Amino acid sequence: MKKITVNANTSYDILIEGGLLKQCGRLISETVKSAKCVIVTDDNVDKLYGDAAVKSLEDSGFTVSKFVVPHGEESKSHNQLISLYNFLCERDITRTDFLIALGGGVVGDLTGFCAATYLRGIDYVQIPTTLLAQVDSSVGGKTAVNIDRGKNLVGAFKQPALVITDTDTLSTLSEEIYAEGMGEVIKYGMIRSLPLFEKLSRGNSKEDLEEIIAECVSIKRSVVQNDEFDTGERMILNFGHTFAHAIERAAGYGSVPHGKAVAMGMYMITHAAEKQGKAKKGTSEQLKKCLEINSLPFEFKISHEDLYRLSVGDKKRTSDKIRVIICPEPGSCEIVPLDLREYRELIDLV
Ligand code: MG
Numbered sequence: 001m002k003k004i005t006v007n008a009n010t011s012y013d014i015l016i017e018g019g020l021l022k023q024c025g026r027l028i029s030e031t032v033k034s035a036k037c038v039i040v041t042d043d044n045v046d047k048l049y050g051d052a053a054v055k056s057l058e059d060s061g062f063t064v065s066k067f068v069v070p071h072g073e074e075s076k077s078h079n080q081l082i083s084l085y086n087f088l089c090e091r092d093i094t095r096t097d098f099l100i101a102l103g104g105g106v107v108g109d110l111t112g113f114c115a116a117t118y119l120r121g122i123d124y125v126q127i128p129t130t131l132l133a134q135v136d137s138s139v140g141g142k143t144a145v146n147i148d149r150g151k152n153l154v155g156a157f158k159q160p161a162l163v164i165t166d167t168d169t170l171s172t173l174s175e176e177i178y179a180e181g182m183g184e185v186i187k188y189g190m191i192r193s194l195p196l197f198e199k200l201s202r203g204n205s206k207e208d209l210e211e212i213i214a215e216c217v218s219i220k221r222s223v224v225q226n227d228e229f230d231t232g233e234r235m236i237l238n239f240g241h242t243f244a245h246a247i248e249r250a251a252g253y254g255s256v257p258h259g260k261a262v263a264m265g266m267y268m269i270t271h272a273a274e275k276q277g278k279a280k281k282g283t284s285e286q287l288k289k290c291l292e293i294n295s296l297p298f299e300f301k302i303s304h305e306d307l308y309r310l311s312v313g314d315k316k317r318t319s320d321k322i323r324v325i326i327c328p329e330p331g332s333c334e335i336v337p338l339d340l341r342e343y344r345e346l347i348d349l350v
Contacts, residue, residue, distance in 0.1 A: 112143030131181025
C-alpha cells in the first residue's frame with residue numbers, strides 16, 4: 001500500500017492500493033474517533049460498492065446510514081445539499097460524527113461542502129471511485145456546489161480526514177470515463193514531471209496504475225502544501241482549464257466531459273504559445289501524440305471570439321489581468337500574467 005501524507009492546515013493520509021474499499025472500516029477506525037457516519041454516494045456507485053462499504057464499516061463497529069443521489073452533475077446542487085443537511089439532522093448527526101464521500105467528483109464536492117458547513121464543520125473521508133477523483137478532486141480540500149449562474153461558485157476549503165483510494169474500482173469504469181481521468185493525469189506530467197509524461201506517452205497506463213496515481217497525488221500534494229488557499233502556485237493545476245471551462249460552456253455543460261475539455265484546452269493553449277515562442281518547438285506535437293494514444297481529443301471547434309468571451313470571465317482572472325498557465329516543454333510550467341489585449345492576441349493564434 002502506498003501512503004502519502006498531506007500537511008495542509010490539518011494533515012491527513014492518502015492510502016492507495018487495489019482492494020482497500022473492503023477494509024475501509026478498519027482504516028477509518030484508525031483515524032476517526034466516532035461511532036456514527038453517513039455515506040454519501042450516487043445510484044451507480046451504490047449498486048457496485050455500497051454494500052461492501054457498509055459491511056466493512058459495520059464490521060468495525062460503526063453505525064452507518066446512506067444518502068444516495070442520482071448520478072451526474074445535476075446532483076451537485078444547492079437543492080441536493082439542503083436535502084442532505086436535513087437527512088443529517090434526521091439521523092442526529094452531531095459534530096463528532098462524520099461523512100464519507102463514496103464516488104466521483106460530484107459526490108466528493110457535495111459531501112465535502114456539506115461537511116465544511118453542517119454544524120460549522122464536521123469530518124469527512126473521501127473514497128474516490130473514478131480516476132479523475134482519485135488523482136484530482138479527492139485531494140486538496142476544494143469543495144463546492146453549482147448554482148444557476150455557474151459551476152463551483154459556492155464552496156469552501158475543507159481538507160478530508162482521510163482519503164482511501166482503491167484502484168480496483170477503476171476496473172468498472174467505462175473506457176470513456178477512464179480516458180477522461182487521463183486528461184488530468186497527463187496534465188500532471190505536463191506541469192511537473194517529464195518522466196511521468198514520457199510514461200503516459202507510451203500508452204498502456206493501466207499496467208502501472210497505482211504508481212501513476214501516486215505520482216499525480218504527490219505532485220498535487222506538493223502544490224497544495226505550498227498554496228492551500230489558491231492564491232499563487234496552486235494555479236498551475238489549472239493548466240488547460242481556462243480554455244476547458246470555455247469549451248464546456250460553449251458545448252453546454254455535460255456534453256463535453258471535464259477531462260476531455262482539459263485535454264483540448266491543454267493542446268490549444270500549448271499550440272498558440274508555441275507560435276508565440278513561449279513554448280519550445282514540437283511541444284504541442286508531443287502533447288497531441290500523448291493525448292491521442294490515451295484516446296483523448298485535442299481540438300475543439302470554437303471561434304476565437306467565443307473562446308475569448310467565454311474564458312475571460314474565468315475565476316483565475318484578477319481585475320485587468322488574466323493569468324494563463326503555459327508549459328514551455330513537457331514537465332515544466334509558468335504562470336504568465338497577460339493584459340486583455342495580450343490574451344486576445346494569444347487566442348488569435350489558437
Ligand atoms: Mg480539473
